Amino acid sequence: MHPAPSVIIFTTLSGLGFGLLFWLGLGMPAVTGWVAFAFFAIAYALAVGGLLASTFHLGHPERAIKAFTQWRTSWLSREAWAAVAALVIMGLYALGLVFFDARWSVLGWIGAGLSLVTVYSTAMIYGQLKTVPRWQSPLTPALLLAISVSGGALLAGQVTAALILLPIAAVVQVIWWVRGDTALQTSGTDMGSATGLGGIGRVRAFEAPHTGNNYLLKEFVHVVGRKHALKLRGIALVLGYAAPVVLLLLPFGHLLALLAVAAHLAGIAASRWLFFAEAEHVVGLYYGKR
């Protein structure tokens, strides 16, 4: 799949933002007043900024409101509802904390739940696709939720939680990679089934339908950069998971915490780039590109 910057930015930032909102909703940290304002401002900047970035890849962003209509079948539509509901509920909750020094706990818990539902919905947009065997697994929502909640703990200053959750997320990440590497081969879809000619013999793409590029090749048959995949996985593991844990174990300082968050974001961005760049869409089989 084509690793579009807008989608990488969206899933990385909004995942982290909703992860932070989850912890704020639970009252961890139990902040009020201007400190609460700062925390919520960061969370909303990440969540809303990510959602805005996601509209950049739309052909008609001015019609985006229509995406709220098909929640009965479409995970994209469900994500839109969950995101708006989470942001509105958490907004009310933040209002109490910042201006009235009041903790409306029930609102916080509902908002925390909705934040997780939002991340789950985002993950299911990818996890539902049979056409991308690497993504179609319950491990995909598990991975995105683990990254979101552990990154949120890091940002919320929940050191103990982050020290437990970051290694768990790293393990899910590695399992997700290992499973994904054989997902296409074990999916049962190959050039034989794609063309229906596999019963006759070995199928080879002889000539493509077009000599130039097209939408399908650009969007689904991205193969550039796969040769660096292993290195990038290393970078993602070290920056995204190991470095924040090490930095949290050192004596606390705001600079170290900032460094931990920056390393985590960079590592998760690398992991998310691989999430798209390594994903094999079965339509590539028609072009013999697998």
Next chain:
Amino acid sequence: MTSLPETTQRKMGLVIDLDTCVGCHACVVSCKGWNTENYGAPLSDQDPYGADPSGTFLNRIHSYEVQPDQGAAQLIHFPKSCLHCEDAPCVTVCPTGASYKRVEDGIVLVNETDCIGCGLCAWACPYGAREMDAAEGVMKKCTLCVDRIYNENLPEVDRVPACVRTCPSGARHFGDLGDPDSDVSKLVAERGGMDLMPEQGTKPVNKYLPPRPKDQMDRPAATAPKPDGQIDVLAPFLKPVAEEPKGFIGWLDKALEKL
């Protein structure tokens, strides 16, 4: 609504004969022509006369070489367009309701004024049947020429999809695959019509007729190597019809010999 209908009254679709398709791409051209001038946004081209041309097409022809364990390889031309699946994954993922499957005839269509161009339907389609138009920013797909097949302004013979009407080798057939007595259903039953990627669970309406074995290619006369080691597959077809002249030509031949 992007929920799929439980059943459709008819299942209009194509039957594509991989045995007869000659790979001329005429259907590609007629499809692009009709669908650029009629229903919905035109199928745009980018840099059409420049160094890196690309464009939107609803129908594309691949060519595959299939090598059996024994005998000669076969070259198979493979037209591919929307299969109007019964369980169309492209429809249910659509967040806006722009994509839908019609109850009356099973055709999968895009309402372009509702399409936000998110591309998720193209991600969900295993066949590459949907292409985002780079100029219009909306998703384009085969409409089964919905503006031809019911069009009473056209002569009756033209009320079939443009690709079917134009195919010079009769490799494309159009009809109701939900009716077991229709010509297309009989053709599928007789020739063992198949689904593409059945394991994806899309239940395509369009069927493909497998190529017949190319037994002529493997005849001993054809595969016997010539003195230079080359195999001339055309040799049996180019053999003289008669070695010795007969009848009037035979008499003339002899008479001229004697002179």
